[in-house]
Amino acid sequence: METKQDRVPSAREEEGMRIPLMPGTPGEITNSLSHYYRGELGRMTSWRDRIDRTSNWAITVVAALLSVSLSTPTSHHGVLLFGIMLVTLLLMIEARRYRFFDIYRARIRQVERCYFAQIMAPDANAGSEWATVIANSLRKPRFLLSYHEAMHRRLKRNYGWMYLILLLAWCLKISTPKLQTEGMPALQAQSWTYVIDNAVLGPIPGLVVIAIVLTFYLGMLAFALRPDRDEGEFGHGEAHV
Secondary structure, eight states, rough: OOHHHHHHHHHHHHEEEEEHOOSHHHHHHHHHHHHHHHHHHHHHHHHHHHHHHHHHHHHHOOOOOOOHHOOOTTTTTHHHHHHHHHHHHHHHHHHHHHHHHHHHHHHHEEEEEIIIHHHEEEEEEEEOOHHHHHHHHSSSOOOOOOHHHHHHHIIIIIHHHHHHHHHHHHHHHHHHHSSEEEEOOOOSSSSSHHHHHTBBBBOOHHHHHHHHHHHHHHHHHHHHHOOOOOOOGGGGTTTOO
């Protein structure tokens, strides 16, 4: 006679062999896809909000340090150099967040371009492998952008202007006598020696500080001007973040 203990393993085996409940009709599939789209859109919006927060922090840092440095002659020009370091740190954080955002943005665009757009205006040339692409991304999520590509994109779109503003403010600070502690009556520096002396940062000579700043900005300029990936949604004229 089969005991209760013998029936329990057989029930578990039957449960393990049971086929998962999947949508079987077009209506169920459409309903599932709509819920999936809303879920991915929510995740994309969440990461987009994190990106905006980092950009807002960077703008706030730049505005605050400009106010502190240029408002009084007693403030040191090193405050602006410290601001450049903070903006670089925020750029690195935002690049990491942008890589996650790009995953969900790509999935959303696949659904919008190859499903919803096809419903509204069918296109025979549209790709038909969009569902497979999304399924592979869900099974094995991976980044679509490298860390350097993400930094490059955010530098060109947002952070390049912040770096430029900080550089102009720093040049104004070390070259304007009225912004120095001694308060010379002249409106402009009379010689390069005066500028170099004002660029001194602790034990570091002013000429070395200027050389470091110029090297950093030349490197950032070369990094920003390197060729970008110009394909698909990243092409010229396409709406993207």
